[in-house]
Amino acid sequence: MGMWTRSELERIAASDDLYIAPFREDHKTYGTPTWIWSVIVDGHLYVRAYNGEASRWYQAAIRQGAGRITVAGTTRDVSFAGARGAINDQVDEAYRLKYGKSPYLAPMIDERVRVTTINILPAD
Structure with a gap:
């Protein structure tokens, strides 16, 4: 698996347009x-x-382990890995910082949704 470049991460962080498309069966x-x-x-x-x-996309991402994302004007093939444990506290905080004014924030940091945290890595 690859790693994101600093430039890619900056563009993704500034964007609110990530589309995820896991592979089908x-x-x-x-x-x-x-x-x-x-x-x-x-x-x-x-x-x-x-x-x-x-969520159907989540089930497919976990089952297939790969797919594609489109974000910040770029489309990339990616892999998906579940993320459990302490990282979820940091992910919660990142959601608070980025989406704190949204009425949809509370469900995104609820335990029911925390278990669906996925780390997206660029494909090689």
């Missing part, structure tokens, strides 16, 4: 892009599923 066809919130923590890109573990 055939591992070749991308799913329908879904708009989601994203945050950067310690040089890593994280997302969460607003509808919790029942």
Whole structure:
């Protein structure tokens, strides 16, 4: 797996337009892009599923482990890895800083959604 460049992370952090499209069951066809919130923590890109573990994109991302994102005018093939444990406190804080004025913030830092935290890494 690759790493994001500083420039890419800065553009992603400043953007509010991340679309995620995990692979479908055939591992070749991308799913329908879904708009989601994203945050950067310690040089890593994280997302969460607003509808919790029942979110279709989340289920596909965990099952397939790869797909594509479009953000800040760029489309990249990526891999997905679940993120559990202490990192979630930092992800919560990043959501508070980036989306603190939104009425949708509270559900995004609720335990039901915290379990869906995914680290997105660029594909090699």
